[in-house]
Amino acid sequence: MAYKNIIVETRSRVGLITLNRPKAMNALNAALIDELAQALDGFESDAAIGAIVLTGSEKAFAAGADILEMKDNTYAENYLNNFITDGWERITTCRKPVIAAVAGYALGGGCEVAMMCDFILAAENAKFGQPEVTIGTIPGAGGTQRLTRVVGKSKAMEMCLSGRMMDAEEAERSGLVSRIVDVDSLVEEAVKTAEAIAKLSQPIVLMAKEAVNNAYETTLTQGVHFERRLFHATFSTEDQKEGMAAFAEKRQPAFKNR
Numbered sequence: 001m002a003y004k005n006i007i008v009e010t011r012s013r014v015g016l017i018t019l020n021r022p023k024a025m026n027a028l029n030a031a032l033i034d035e036l037a038q039a040l041d042g043f044e045s046d047a048a049i050g051a052i053v054l055t056g057s058e059k060a061f062a063a064g065a066d067i068l069e070m071k072d073n074t075y076a077e078n079y080l081n082n083f084i085t086d087g088w089e090r091i092t093t094c095r096k097p098v099i100a101a102v103a104g105y106a107l108g109g110g111c112e113v114a115m116m117c118d119f120i121l122a123a124e125n126a127k128f129g130q131p132e133v134t135i136g137t138i139p140g141a142g143g144t145q146r147l148t149r150v151v152g153k154s155k156a157m158e159m160c161l162s163g164r165m166m167d168a169e170e171a172e173r174s175g176l177v178s179r180i181v182d183v184d185s186l187v188e189e190a191v192k193t194a195e196a197i198a199k200l201s202q203p204i205v206l207m208a209k210e211a212v213n214n215a216y217e218t219t220l221t222q223g224v225h226f227e228r229r230l231f232h233a234t235f236s237t238e239d240q241k242e243g244m245a246a247f248a249e250k251r252q253p254a255f256k257n258r
């Protein structure tokens, strides 16, 4: 498939998707979101891929939904077309790990897309924000919900009510990003991290992802119960036997995804 708004590559067992609308700061228009969903579908169904990295440019991960494309939408059109739903939520249904590698602006829908990923690596020049209120609207792809769960009410409120951006340091302090990386080595570091994950047992990695995500959807007691059952279930895999045997025998494990 020929993509026009994204670049899709593979690096060993890693699928790398680069948002690529440089003239519009990678603003997320319908065509880009459609392509993103197709690229994710491709990597999800490709057994050779173990993890996915989503990135943008040094200037912008993405500066939000495309304002020029949506500015004349009516309420009825938005409602009937379920605007900002199809394609946008594809990241949240990926079973394979998705890492966001964010440099420059991650604003509005850009910040929301980054937060839909499993974790965010930020370049030191990254800026995160939900500036929708400054253009007469509010976040529409989960910003008020995911940001609040991650950074807490006070910071999320300030960002959503004023549009104030967070730099990489503040984002790391607040738990929004897992760590800060040099802008020059951001993609390389994200791919290296994804490769390390992709070398592990895929069913076990997927179970770990499912268990962490469950923390956002349930009570602590139910979440721990769910985790415990999955932990028990890992012992039904060959990879658990191999992983623990390799530890006991002081060698590297050879996982078979079984």
Ligand code: CAA
Binding pocket: 023, 024, 025, 027, 028, 063, 064, 065, 066, 067, 068, 069, 084, 105, 107, 108, 109, 110, 112, 131, 132, 135, 138, 139, 140, 141, 143
């Ligand atoms: N939509 C469409 N085009 C955008 C865009 C967006 N979200 N963000 C930037 N662009 C375009 C600009 O129109 C400009 O295009 P032209 O050169 O053709 O004029 C180009 O990208 C470069 O932008 P600037 O000249 O503004 O660059 P800057 O360096 O001065 O500022 C910026 C960068 C701070 C990111 C600024 O562009 C900006 O504030 N962008 C909008 C951010 C925003 O409000 N995002 C929220 C969108 S709404 C949303 O996302 C809803 C949701 O929850 C899903």
